[in-house]
Amino acid sequence: MSLKHGLLGLLSYGRMTGYELDKTFKDSLNFFWQAQTSQIYRELNAMEKLGWLTSEIVFQTDKPNKRQYSITDMGKAELYKWLDESSLDSEFQIRSxxxxxxxxxxxxxxxxxxxxxxxxxxxxxxxxxxxxxxxxxxxxxxxxxxxxxxxxxxxxxxxxxxxxxxxxxxxxxxxxxxxxxxx
Amino acid sequence: MSLKHGLLGLLSYGRMTGYELDKTFKDSLNFFWQAQTSQIYRELNAMEKLGWLTSEIVFQTDKPNKRQYSITDMGKAELYKWLDESSLDSEFQIRSxxxxxxxxxxxxxxxxxxxxxxxxxxxxxxxxxxxxxxxxxxxxxxxxxxxxxxxxxxxxxxxxxxxxxxxxxxxxxxxxxxxxxxx
DNA sequence: TGGGTCATGTAACCTGTTACATGATTAG
DNA sequence: CTAATCATGTAACAGGTTACATGACCCA
CATH class of the missing domain: 1.10.287 (Helix Hairpins)
Structure with missing residues (x-):
């Protein structure tokens, strides 16, 4: 379950929209993890339901409105839990x-x-x-x-x-x- | 779609049962591709439906009966097609x-x-x-x-x-x- | 007027993971 | 008696991929 945690990690630096997360992801994490834009939106939705994130709509006049996500305390706890977990075998494996x-x-x-x-x-x-x-x-x-x-x-x-x-x-x-x- | 092709590749060396494929897979391909036993059986089933494999039951007295898979001409064609395809980006990516x-x-x-x-x-x-x-x-x-x-x-x-x-x-x-x- | 950026998604499908189920034979 | 080997799967769920849909604004 690394995409969720990657997104949590990015959101721990500050609130962002799905669009911004997508770009940031592709600029920094992309060489060791890939995610489709549609998958990012789906995971954000799922994480909000889990209570790891909250979102609010930001109204804009010159550009389309956007939905900004913030990490919750539960989300932070989940992120730190994941960081502290000793890694599973699967985290070391190659697939080529x-x-x-x-x-x-x-x-x-x-x-x-x-x-x-x-x-x-x-x-x-x-x-x-x-x-x-x-x-x-x-x-x-x-x-x-x-x-x-x-x-x-x-x-x-x-x-x-x-x-x-x-x-x-x-x-x-x-x-x-x-x-x-x-x- | 590499698991299917990995299994096709192994079966191009000779007929095998799911159990043997599972072991051979884990002895040779495992460091760059992992597959659960249950997934191997599922894929074999799917590939038989696609016409890439045929199977027949081998009766045994001292051990449980087993189902032996053979690659068909269609299966071989699919294997060679895959080998000849120029590789996609996804085939080069790391996920860690x-x-x-x-x-x-x-x-x-x-x-x-x-x-x-x-x-x-x-x-x-x-x-x-x-x-x-x-x-x-x-x-x-x-x-x-x-x-x-x-x-x-x-x-x-x-x-x-x-x-x-x-x-x-x-x-x-x-x-x-x-x-x-x-x- | 055509392409890039901004912005958000849904639906269908495919692939991978986890948990469970069964049961005989053989070697230590 | 107990663990390993032989042998085959199902079901549910999680995660990843592909195709599609929409529409405004701005710059050349």
Missing amino acids: AFLMKLFFSGERNVDENIIMLENYKKRCMEAMEALEGTDGNIEDYRSCASSNQQALYWGLTAAFGKSYFKMCLDWADSAIKLLEGSL | AFLMKLFFSGERNVDENIIMLENYKKRCMEAMEALEGTDGNIEDYRSCASSNQQALYWGLTAAFGKSYFKMCLDWADSAIKLLEGSL
Whole structure:
């Protein structure tokens, strides 16, 4: 149940609308968790029913009205409970459709598999660049005195991402060499 | 839709029962894809309805009867179609509840976070050992002449796993150092 | 006048998780 | 006698994906 907790976490920094949460989510948490806009609205609804959030409508004249969510004490308690829980196995597991495909690629000819790995490298490089693009955001955020601590942990997750994609690139290089050698 | 394709892939090596698929899955694909036993039985059912598999009951006297699944031509076509499809974004993405927790750990005190990271390291080491345990399986498999190709790709995924957990350990070490420095 | 941003959702469907149920045989 | 292995599932629920729907305002 991490999407709910991710949203709670963001709302613990301050009240936001679904639209703002969606954007913030995609700007910061997206590389390690993905959520559809529609899913975010659904979860906000569910969490309000659980009493973790309250909402009120903000009227605007130049733009559409919006619904602003605030975390409740119950919501904060739930967030801290989740943070303190010792993690489950499932929180450490990888799921990779790419590796699944590779696993069964013995049937295909080696050239195609090399192309697939080249494509994989390209994606990893793009992901790495996207992560480097958020470095600026983290720095801006850090300069806010109250957010110094948060920025530290944000930075740690970004560092993870960079090491991860670097590792993927190195692995793909050695995999390509191995396959080329098997020709 | 990777579980279906993973099962198709295993069945392309030969007919198997749900029980055998479950075990084979957990011995080989498990580090990059997890599936509950109940889910495997459900998917087998669904795939038979789709015409990708057929099944027949094998009667046994000393053990319970069992239902053996075979891949059909339609199933093979579906498997190859999936292998040839250029991969979607979703096949490259990470999802990590652990990183989500870390992201929001600025609220907690640093000691607790260091403990969390130590625990993370322990899990990574266990996962790495589990992967090294499958090396033997891969070798046994490779010696089967017809499986030489498959073993190569299985080996590549295992190599990914080892690099991954190694990277996680190194990252966690540097994260711990950073946090200790911030005390 | 066409595309981007702001803004919020519903419905249907697919996939994954958890809990439960059953029962025979075999090895220690 | 007790635990493991063999063997197959159902039901309910939670979470994720895809497609669709609406409409105003602003900038080029």
